[in-house]
Amino acid sequence: MFWEEERECIARDELEQLQLERLQATLYRVGTHVPFYRNKFFDMKLDYESFGSLDDLRRLPFTTKQDLRDNYPYGLFAVPLRDVVRIHSSSGTTGMATVVGYSSNDIRTWSNLVARILTAAGVTKDDVIQIAFGYGLFTGGFGLHYGAERLGASVIPISSGNTRRQIQIMQDFKTTALVCTPSYALKMADVMMDMGINPSGLSLKYGLFGAEPWSERMRRQINERLGIIATDNYGLSEVMGPGVAGECLECNGLHVNEDHFLIEILDPETLEPVAPGEIGELVITTLTKEAFPVIRYRTRDLTRLLLEPCPCGRTLQRIQRITGRTDDMLIIKGVNVFPTQIEAILFDIEGTQPHYNLVIERQQNEDRMTVLVEVVESMFFHEMKKQRQVIEQIKKRLATELGVSVEVKLVEERSLERFNGKGNRIIDKREL
């Protein structure tokens, strides 16, 4: 099923023509309307009007989260405030908040792109969609909400929190599609068990999860425990919000809405393009945003291009699920470690639960990382030997795959904190 088949299955040369036209108009827009870019272009002696090819993108300056902060709140807007109909702000979990704005056309485009990813994930106008993302300054709730309305689905704007009520409503309102973070979906499964509700008695069919990194193993768990098809979708408020990319029912990578976003995958250190298919930092240029266009925004999200064509028929390129963040990158004893790597290993091991914490300390000038992972209750009934075996198994795999040795502690089920929104599983006690 397609929402805009003509666009989602566009021929490559047609897409490139469209991207070029839109890039040229976007450069004109930021070059004349946004002092930040005008000055940057001027300083770099960059004649943006001479841009004639998509490859010229590489000559353009980057935009970073810090640039957004420096221009707080409205400095990067390309339209006067009276033309802005919506303002969102990023969560600020990693520092000062940033502000983004939308014109009425931006809201329309956004809704349309979210309708696209909802359709790709199996949702139709006949579905009842429960949006358990927070409504507010965070783009997740309203972004999905408007897209689902555009699609014509029945929207339950329940927002996040109060899990028992979520489940009650899911049961009573016959929700068929769930939108939330993947960790919250698992929490719902836990609470359903507590409430004695069997998920197979619910009407749930599809789940669209995003806003935090997750793994294939987590997907399998969600699919099994809730009896749904879980798909991943991607977006960030600095670029638009949800709707930048989303998985189709092949569940194998996220199609990027390339007619609205130009993507690059760059080496986060050298800022040069990585070889096709290699992991690097995702960098996005908006092509149709009116109020808040960004040029080469460094998302700090790590992914790679999936080069094979997708059997679903969409020609829009796919990226792999976000495999980590460049700034989540931990440096342990001088080795670059991405928490998602650890997560993937933990979830592969029999008997563990998808809940973990990473504690990093510095003792006698040496980094020490301890992984706390929940294991099934039955493991504590076994003799110590079984527990030691699991610990050894985890340690060994982490050591070979990460290249650093770590401590491992098993903890009881449900002893670690659960998160409604984005989880923060890293406890860094080093004072660096």
Place this chain on the structure above:
Amino acid sequence: MLKIKNLSSGYGKLKVLKQVSMHVKAGEIVAIIGANGAGKTTLLTTIAGLLRATSGEIEFRDRPITTLAAQKLPALGCVMVPEGRQVFAPLSVEENLILGGHVLRRQGRQLLAEQLAHQYELFPILHQRRQQLAGTLSGGEQQMLAMARALMSKPSLIMMDEPSTGLAPLIVQEIFRVIGRLREEGNTVLLVEQNAKAALTIADRGYVLETGKVILQGSAEDLLANRDVQRAYLGRERIH
């Protein structure tokens, strides 16, 4: 149908068009709007081959036409309705139309007669005036004649330069009604207009030219809702 990349052109030292990229797909009406002197007519005359591009590429039906001579274009299926009508004043309406169909002359009289009948059906007023000299027609009638003359050759792309210029509002409505009908018949139209509202109302997509550059592009719906377009070209700001 039509694909333009980084087109620049002008008159001598005067650079009018700067790196214009745009495209028209089959069955679309695409509007180019912009103020006087923005480069709209220059864009059309460059596509039509009346003016040489200084750089850039033009492809028509997957064939490069950047350096093609102007007179060869109609045979490929691309015709232009020039601004200010420019009908052959001393000739009759019917003679004007037959001249418009001259690329069909090798395909036999039958087709020519059919085309003629079709134009008379589309523009009944021309049938009434078919023996009249074109120079004696009213402005609106001349515009219709210019359009009918272009349609005679069964073009795959019709480019129209300011069809509403100098016409009474009622006639303008009639002209746009006919353009809308052309689309229903499967024609592809590239429309250059100062009357942004009328053009965007019938168009699928549009490009906004300013000082020789495309400063905005998008669906006609988006452009009509764009505040910059509203302020600059629609002459008012919509409150809602």
